[in-house]
Amino acid sequence: MSMLKLQEVEAFYGGIHALKGITLTVNEGEIVTLIGSNGAGKSTTLKSICGQVKTKGSIIFNGKNISAQLPHLTAMEGIAHVPEGRRIFPRLTVKENLEMGAFSVKDKRLIKERIEQSFVYFPRLKERFQQAGGTMSGGEQQMLAIARALMMNPKLLLLDEPSMGLAPVIVDQIFEIIQDLNRNGMTILLVEQNAFQALQIASRGYVIQTGEIILSDDAKMLLSNDQVKEAYLA
Template sequence: MPLLVLENVKANYGGIQALKGISMAVTEGEIVTLIGSNGAGKSTTLKSISGQVKVNGSITYGGQNIANLPPHQTSRLGIAHVPEGRRIFPKLTVKENLLIGAFAVKQKRTIEERMERVFSYFPKLKERLDQKGGTMSGGEQQMLAIGRALMGRPKLLMLDEPSMGLAPIVVEQIFEIISELNQEGMTILLVEQNAYQALQIADRGYVIQTGEIVLEGVGKELMVNEQVQEAYLA
């Protein structure tokens, strides 16, 4: 049974109809990627799921209707959203940013355990615990954004353009961590303009154009699809 199901979801964003009735599903334990050009509706899809954009249509998560729930409620249900551009708190330290990710956790020991788990993925964050987030490199800020999301121990991790603006070697590191998280059982919905990187690690993928799903399939099969190759892999 799918963990997340969108059925005929429509949404307006920035004065235009950004989603025109999309339907898609994410099964527990999968990496599912959503690819498409700028303005296709990828980010709006994630914002619709996390409650940042009002929608018409059905969004169910774990069998529960979550359409139009506010973000703090979707977060408590186990959905973590790492937005495009990272959106860390630049004037707060690495530690303070991570603690914000554990806002719903009361036990100090649990917070410490989760922080150590984040450091196991991103050792550099431990080295820079007292450094302000805004003074770090783009790659380190992306690590911090993902680490902050992991502090909530999500069941579904949604990543919006995690490779944007990063050096190739850092992109490789980020995608290795995404794969590792998935191998440990985390379900991941990945929005990524680097279609090649995304489809390499994805179980399945959806192609979105102007607010509509136009193609779906197994990740490896989409990589050899002529339409996908011409539009996104050339």
């Protein structure tokens, strides 16, 4: 069943035509990856879904057109976005960052339960609970960014370059957590420059180039595609 569907989505930054008719789907329970070079339109696609960029075309989430919806309403509908560069609140503690992620949750007991659940995936955050986010390592900040997004108990998780700037051993940990989330029912749209690692864990993939989808297929088929190998896996 299709959870998310983009149909002929276009986006502009001033006079720059950033997305040129993006069409893609994410089915419930999948990890779908969007790969491409810098400036191809990967992050803009996620921002368009979240309502952070004005678009043309349709963005359908669980049967509802959310194309013109304000970002905070989209978040409350069940889409959580972990942006490129993590964007945690550096002066706030881990605890405060997590509480900010639950901005619309009024039940304090439920917030506490979700914080405890985040420690199952990210036990390091429990050790750093009262530490300012900006004083943690890059890997710990990435864990915090994902945990903060999970505080809304989203139906769909948008991950933008979760491996960026991290040591290989931390990247492996982050990708294992992404797989754990998916095994526990989380639907994920993953934007990632590390195409090999992304395609290894995804069900399906799309290749974006200068704002257009140029390839889409089963992830295993994309891994063996000569065009993908030459451009992204060399």
